[in-house]
Amino acid sequence: MRSVETVLVLLAAVGIAACATQAPSQGTSASAPPPKLGKPVSERELVAWNIDIRTPDGLGLPAGSGSVQAGKKVYEAQCLACHGEGAKGGSMFGTMVGGIGSFTTNTRVLTPGSMYPYASVLFDYVKRAMPMNAPQSLSDDEVYAVTGYLLHLNGLLPADATVNGPSLAALKMPNRDGFIVDDRPDVKAVRCMSNCAPISAALAKN
Numbered sequence: 001m002r003s004v005e006t007v008l009v010l011l012a013a014v015g016i017a018a019c020a021t022q023a024p025s026q027g028t029s030a031s032a033p034p035p036k037l038g039k040p041v042s043e044r045e046l047v048a049w050n051i052d053i054r055t056p057d058g059l060g061l062p063a064g065s066g067s068v069q070a071g072k073k074v075y076e077a078q079c080l081a082c083h084g085e086g087a088k089g090g091s092m093f094g095t096m097v098g099g100i101g102s103f104t105t106n107t108r109v110l111t112p113g114s115m116y117p118y119a120s121v122l123f124d125y126v127k128r129a130m131p132m133n134a135p136q137s138l139s140d141d142e143v144y145a146v147t148g149y150l151l152h153l154n155g156l157l158p159a160d161a162t163v164n165g166p167s168l169a170a171l172k173m174p175n176r177d178g179f180i181v182d183d184r185p186d187v188k189a190v191r192c193m194s195n196c197a198p199i200s201a202a203l204a205k206n
C-alpha cells in the first residue's frame with residue numbers, strides 16, 4: 001500500500017514539474033501562485049521507493065538474512081502455485097532450476113542459476129516483482145530466504161546455508177563471465193554539455 005501511495009506522490013510531483021514548465025505558454029502571469037498539487041516527497045517515502053541494487057557489488061542490498069530452510073517455507077506458501085514443486089516449472093512459468101552450462105549448446109535452459117551473472121539479480125527481481133500476484137509484499141528476510149532456497153535448488157548453496165547481503169554479493173554465479181561487454185564506440189563516449197562537436201566527429205575519434 002505504501003508503495004502505491006509513493007508512486008502517486010511521485011506522479012503528482014512530476015505533474016507539478018510539467019505544469020511549471022507549461023505555465024508561461026498558458027498565459028499565467030509570473031506572479032501567479034503555483035498550482036496546489038501533491039506534496040513534497042519525504043526522505044522516508046523516497047527510501048521506501050528506492051530499492052535499486054547495484055548488482056556487481058551488491059550495493060543497496062538491505063540488512064537482514066534468511067536461511068535456505070526458511071526459504072523453502074516461503075516458496076511453498078508464496079511461489080509454488082505458479083512455479084511448481086521444487087521450482088521445476090508450474091502453471092505460470094517454466095523451470096527455475098538447472099541448465100547450468102547449457103549456454104554453449106543448442107538447447108539453452110535459462111534459469112536464475114544458469115543465466116544470472118550475479119546472485120543479487122535474483123534478490124532484486126524477487127523483491128521487486130514476486131510473487132507476481134502481490135509484488136513487494138515479502139519482507140527482506142523472506143526475500144533473502146527464498147533467494148537462498150532457489151540458489152540451493154540450483155546446486156549453488158548447501159541446504160544449511162543462510163544468506164545475507166555480503167554473502168549474496170560474494171557468491172560467484174556460474175555465468176558471471178558469460179556476458180559480452182558492449183564494445184560499441186558510442187557507449188564509451190564522454191558526455192558533452194556545451195560547444196559539442198557533431199556526433200560523427202566524436203565517433204571518428206573512438
Ligand code: HEC
Nearest residue numbers: 078079082092093096110111112125126130131132133146
Ligand atoms: C501468480 C503467479 C506467480 C507467483 C505466485 C510467483 N511467480 Fe514468479 N513468475 C511468474 C511469471 C508469470 C514469471 C515470468 C515473468 C516474466 O517473464 O515477465 C515469473 C518469473 C519469476 C522469476 C524469473 C525467472 C527467470 O528465469 O528469470 C523468478 C526468479 C521468480 N518468478 C521467482 C518467484 C518467487 C521467489 C516467488 C514467490 C515468492 C514467485 N516467483 C511467485 C509468476 C508467479
